[in-house]
Every structure is written in structure tokens, then in C-alpha cells.
Amino acid sequence: MMRPELTSDIPEWNAGNLPPDTCCRAGILADLNAGWRTVRPVVDAERCKGCYKCYLHCPDGTIGMDSGKASVDYNFCKGCGICARICPFDCITMEAEE
């Protein structure tokens, strides 16, 4: 499974070395979205049945099902709360960011 991550080798662009055309490598992520959140989804792994509903409905694709249970990529989750609302087992709660 391929989940993009923060790109580490972004060139230092300046007026002198901008790409000659408008092409750019796909999948470059220069900054995180974590700072957008005021609340964060917390998964109760004990109660997660691995139904994939939260994974499917996340607009940002930040929920992975690698271990058969939901896990959140907090680098890119914006805290919208769709996952908590859609979970049929109420095992995701939104908790305030400190």
C-alpha cells in the first residue's frame, strides 16, 4: 500500500533554477496539514471491527487499515470528524487538540 509522506528531497527552488516548463514530479508534499486540526480522531483499537467504513469515507485518505484496524495518519488528518460520525461501532472519538 502506497501512502504518500512528507517529501524530504524538495529542491531549493529560486528564480534561477525553476523548472523550465510547468511539469513537476507527482506526489510532492512540502508541508503537513496537522496544524489545521482543533480536534483529533482517536480510535479505540479494542472495539474496532475493521469494517473499513472510516477508511473509505475519509476525504483526505488518512485512515489506514494495515493491521486490519483503523489507524490515523495525524500528519495529514484535518480533524473533520467524518470517521467518528460514520463508525457503526462508535469506536472513534474526537478529542480536543492541546
Next chain:
Amino acid sequence: MSGPNARTITGDEYFYGHKACAGCGGALAVRIALKVLGKNAVAVLPAGCMSAVGFNFPNLCFANNAIISTFAGTASMMTGIEAGLKARGLSDYTVVGFAGDGGTADIGLQALSGCIDRNDDVIYICYDNEAYMNTGTQKSSLTPFGASTTTTPAGSVVRGNIREKKNLLEIVAAHGIPYAATASIGYLDDYMMKVKKASLIKGTKFIHVLAPCPTGWGAQTDMTVELAKKAVDTGLWRLAEYENGEFRLNRDITDPDGIRGYLRSQKRFAHLTDEDISHIVESRDARWGRSLP
């Protein structure tokens, strides 16, 4: 046909780290379609939310090939890309366009019409958030009756948008297109089935997917999927297909009385009077060709 599901689509993410508002319906529509189509999909995005949030230099949040087109030229750029890929001798690809309601039903309509007329082998997906959300909620021809936008503000005389939502599915179907469908991000299994089906048909395919915008609709960010579902359940949005010259309805109304709750949960409809809501109920009934309880 039985479509793909959460377990059978790829676990790869092709639209990731984008700057869409929290709870964005359009981002979900794009993400899911790309997961169904896979890594060889080439995406075309005109001016609109999804290009504004996906291509913030140096961020490029599409992990597959993606390009921004002119606002009016989504379909014509898809035509060119498809011709170019074919000329290079490639065959394992899908050219897909993601344009908003304004970019499709207003500004991009002639290019879309030409593309369908040529029957180019592409999938055009219109993610409909019912106004020009990228520029701050101006009315489009797919904004529903009564919605307050910055160009149809609700006041004491005129209460929001006075025009009905354009029937885009029928406009597209009138071209004799091989496949057209409406979908909703509230029913993702249905949407994934339609995207998959479209990818297997030769010629031009069109999918119109309802994608609520919490920012422009004035709703909580966690309500996006539920609103998209309610719009279908109450009959304000229909899940339908057009194929082989015939329309087919995919889902009946299950909650005809839910309209009031649907409207009242959104700030853009907060000003509506009971009379306005009755008008919305009547026009829904007229569209369905029957009076509902």
C-alpha cells in the same frame, strides 16, 4: 454489475495531503474515483477547488499524472491527452476529468458537448457542490432553489436563488452518450460501481456526483457524507443511469418527509419560510412525477 468495494479497491492513495477544507465532499469524490481507476489514470482538472487544493507549488498532491486545464477546456484537454496517449501506442490508461458544477454546467458545457459529440474515450466526472465554492460561493446553474450564495443573497425580497437546478443528466443524455450517471458521496458503493462501469465502456462517459461542501453550505464538517445521503433519501438528488438510450433509476425515495431536516441543517437554507419549503417539496414531486406523502 457488482462494483468494487472498500476491500477490493487499491489501498494506494493518489490524492493525498491536499489543502481542501476539512470534510470536503469534492476531495472524497476525486480520491475514491482515482482509487477505482488506479495509477494509470490521467487526471484533468480545470480551475476550481480541486485544482486549487491539489497543485500548491511545490506541493503536487496527485500521485498519478494530473494537469490543470483552462476553466472552459476540461473536456477538450481530455480529448487531446487521449489522442496523445493513443498516438504513443499506449493502451492501459484512463483519461478522467474532475470539474466542478460551474466548470461543467456553466463554463465547460460547450467543450463537454463537443467531446461527447466526438465520442472521445474519456470519463468526465462533475463533482457538484452546488456553487462556485473555490471563489467564495457564487451561484452556478446547479445551485438549487432557495440557496443563499454571495450572488443570490437571501434578503427580505428575494430569498436566495430563484432558479431551479439545471438537469445536467438529461442535457448530457440528449447527446446520445454511451454512459451517463448521477451519484452521491453518501452512497460510495454505488459511486464506485459507476466509475468502474464507466471505465469498461468505450466512448464518452459522464458521472455527476453530488459532493457537499461544509464551508459553502454552512454545515458541520462531519456532516458531509450524511448530507449527501439525505439528499438522495429525500428525493432532492436522484441516483440514476443512462445507458443504451434508456434511463434507469437506481434508488427510490426512502425518507420523503426528511426534506425539512435536510434544509434546516444548512446555513444556506436558514432563511427559507415554510412556503419556500413547500415549493421545494412540490418541485421535487413534479420531478419524480408523483405526489409524495
